[in-house]
Amino acid sequence: MHLDNTEVKSGLKAMIVDRLRLDIDPASIPDGAPLFGGDSQEGEAGGLGLDSVEALEIVVGIEEKWGVVIADDSVAKEFHSIDTLAALVNRLIAEGGKKAACA
Amino acid sequence: MPSQQAATPAGLGIQELLQLLPHRYPMLMVDRIDSLEPGVFAEGIKCVTANEPFFQGHFPEHPIMPGVLIVESMAQVAGVMLRTRSRPDLAPVEPATQKPARPGVMANIHRMRFRRPVVPGDQLRVRATHLKSLGTIHHVKVEARVGGELVADGELMLGA
Numbered sequence: 443m444h445l446d447n448t449e450v451k452s453g454l455k456a457m458i459v460d461r462l463r464l465d466i467d468p469a470s471i472p473d474g475a476p477l478f479g480g481d482s483q484e485g486e487a488g489g490l491g492l493d494s495v496e497a498l499e500i501v502v503g504i505e506e507k508w509g510v511v512i513a514d515d516s517v518a519k520e521f522h523s524i525d526t527l528a529a530l531v532n533r534l535i536a537e538g539g540k541k542a543a544c545a
Numbered sequence: 546m547p548s549q550q551a552a553t554p555a556g557l558g559i560q561e562l563l564q565l566l567p568h569r570y571p572m573l574m575v576d577r578i579d580s581l582e583p584g585v586f587a588e589g590i591k592c593v594t595a596n597e598p599f600f601q602g603h604f605p606e607h608p609i610m611p612g613v614l615i616v617e618s619m620a621q622v623a624g625v626m627l628r629t630r631s632r633p634d635l636a637p638v639e640p641a642t643q644k645p646a647r648p649g650v651m652a653n654i655h656r657m658r659f660r661r662p663v664v665p666g667d668q669l670r671v672r673a674t675h676l677k678s679l680g681t682i683h684h685v686k687v688e689a690r691v692g693g694e695l696v697a698d699g700e701l702m703l704g705a
Contacts, residue, residue, distance in 0.1 A: 494679055495653065495702060495704070497682075498678075498682045498702060499653070499702075501677060502676075502677065505677075517679055
């Protein structure tokens with residue numbers, strides 16, 4: 443199974459805004475801007491400045507929305523922007539599809 | 546007798562709980578841990594008596610344990626599960642100073658349901674199961690039963 447990347451990205455943005463109760467338009471989140479880190483102020487360069495609790499919220503949100511399991515080391519490596527999250531989701535779905543096909 | 550309790554890795558008595566948790570009267574909401582797999586699972590009990598201080602006002606003619614205190618009990622059992630992960634030996638936190646353990650924090654209460662009231666005489670049996678961790682933040686599934694019947698269940702995010 444392969445999902446349209448634009449669909450995954452808009453799904454991610456909607457989930458993040460809903461789950462973190464952000465008072466912003468999901469479409470206003472840039473694809474490439476860093477989501478985390480204390481330095482980026484909200485609105486500045488598009489970064490959301492999310493913290494570790496919010497990161498775990500996003501992990502749980504992705505797992506629930508797409509029925510995948512995110513490995514602990516993926517969070518450090520692949521949690522940077524909407525682009526990297528979408529790539530992670532697509533990879534996990536593809537891996538899940540392969541496993542299902544083998545079973 | 547702590548030495549005998551320490552020899553029973555499956556459970557923890559009150560003296561060991563007081564070393565693991567910073568909570569004290571009237572906010573200590575777990576009396577004993579009966580089953581423990583550090584970092585994975587814990588099951589403990591909180592005996593609810595008519596003498597609980599919160600029953601004075603919740604409610605004078607109609608004692609019901611506040612739901613948030615059931616959640617607190619869940620968080621403390623989860624805290625024991627998480628804190629023993631780094632210390633499987635269950636040694637005291639700082640035996641030299643007898644300093645209480647550092648506080649943990651609750652970051653999120655998710656999908657909590659309260660299914661029936663908890664009243665004096667009930668023994669809360671609280672389970673916490675680890676779901677996911679990210680650094681020092683932990684996502685846990687929790688439930689509380691009285692006499693086998695589910696009284697509350699949900700998920701917590703804790704910094705421990």
